[in-house]
Amino acid sequence: MNDKLHTSERTREFNFTQEHFAKLSALSYDHTGIVVQNNKYEMFYSRLAKRVRALKLSNFDQYVAYLERHKDEEFTHFINALTTNLTSFFRENHHFVFLRDKVVPEYASAGVKEFRVWSAGCSTGEETYSIAMTLAEATEGSKMSWRITASDIDTEVLGKAQRGVYPLERVESIPTPVKKRWLLRGKGTNAGMARVSSELQKNIEFIQVNLIKPFSFQHKFHVIFCRNVVIYFDRETKQKLIARYADSLVDTGYLIMGHSESLHGVSSEFVSLGQTIYQKVT
Ligand SMILES: C[S@@+](CC[C@H](N)C(=O)[O-])C[C@H]1O[C@@H](n2cnc3c(N)ncnc32)[C@H](O)[C@@H]1O
The missing domain is CATH 1.10.155.10 (Chemotaxis receptor methyltransferase CheR, N-terminal domain)
Structure with a gap:
């Protein structure tokens, strides 16, 4: 040593x-x-x-x-x-299944017109586009539109997220029918790359947000994804952030964390639904 x-x-x-x-x-x-x-x-x-x-x-x-x-x-x-920017498409897939099977039907049947998700700490955008693909398919045929706010503190990764261009090996974890529908394979000088459809991109806003500073948004979110971000924060920083997330969510909105992150002892404003999915309690 x-x-x-x-x-x-x-x-x-x-x-x-x-x-x-x-x-x-x-x-x-x-x-x-x-x-x-x-x-x-x-x-x-x-x-x-x-x-x-x-x-x-x-x-x-x-x-x-x-x-x-x-x-x-x-x-x-x-x-x-x-910053550590490790991410992938459909990482912790059960969160996207939950979004598709539980959350979207719930808000669609409640008559919500615009469904809003925040991908906080989005890194290079794989999480954000996984949410986008899920929402585009899950809201099809319903009257509910959707929008995503995607943010990170790191401007380099945010630029990549906004471009939405990935090497083919990075998009391998996307199920084939989903990939065929939402990604365009590059040709000529862009061979070996795939580009996310502008149909998805038009519903996403990418912004720089430092999560330890106060933030405010015009509208409340129905779901916040904040996965594999607070793992680097101490308890006090985490507590302040989670309280701000509670303020930024609609009543009974959902907060989705990474597999090794827990709100146990951090907040009483959320109940755990398992698999690091939390719901705001009012
Ligand atoms: C490991 S990545 C997680 C990416 C994605 N959420 C996922 O789970 O696949 C963590 C991201 O959090 C961002 N981050 C770290 N501290 C932050 C802060 N104070 N404010 C905003 N973003 C932060 C990093 O820049 C990085 O892109």
């Missing part, structure tokens, strides 16, 4: 101390609510060393000073370098 540590220290291009790590972790926490564990030391170094290089700085002292002086410009890069 020590050998490993010494080797990586010897081969590092820039000196990176515990003080640098502590300072940058604190900035990450204050700005994004993301708690950086000590075992992320190497990841932190390698991702931020790219920023030191890109800015043509000589060391991490200069980077910390630069970040503090140029918060507006550099914070976006800093956060983009640190």
Whole structure:
């Protein structure tokens, strides 16, 4: 273990101390609510060393000073370098089955005209388009239209989400009939890529939202997907966010979390329906 540590220290291009790590972790926490564990030391170094290089700085002292002086410009890069954006189409498929079989019929029969979903922490958009494909098919033949708000703090992934273009291997997890209907296969220079249909995109708005800052929307949502995002937040940050989610949902609206995220001991405004699906209680 020590050998490993010494080797990586010897081969590092820039000196990176515990003080640098502590300072940058604190900035990450204050700005994004993301708690950086000590075992992320190497990841932190390698991702931020790219920023030191890109800015043509000589060391991490200069980077910390630069970040503090140029918060507006550099914070976006800093956060983009640190966030974990892992996602896939129809990840945790039972959530989309629940949306299709339970939630959409419930609101359609209640006479809701516009069904609204927020995909919070949408990363590169796979979750958002999985929701969109589900809603487009589940609302067919009903009088209910649908809209999705998709948000992330990381502007790079948000740009990819908005473009909706994916390598073919990424769309493999989409069931074939769904894929055939909603994706266009690229030709010529776009071979090997698939593009999401504009029929879906026209119902989606992509916006940057930092979930640890107060937010407000014109309309309340019927469902909020916030999966694999709060896993990096401490309890206090999580509690504040969940209270804001409760305010942003209609009465009896649904909050869907990731498989390892729980509201147990975090909020009494929701009841668990199992499989990390929660319903607001009034
Ligand atoms: C692991 S991805 C989850 C993507 C998708 N929800 C899923 O489950 O497949 C986590 C996303 O949360 C975003 N995120 C982290 N902290 C955030 C914050 N404070 N505000 C908004 N988004 C945040 C990251 O940028 C990242 O794209």
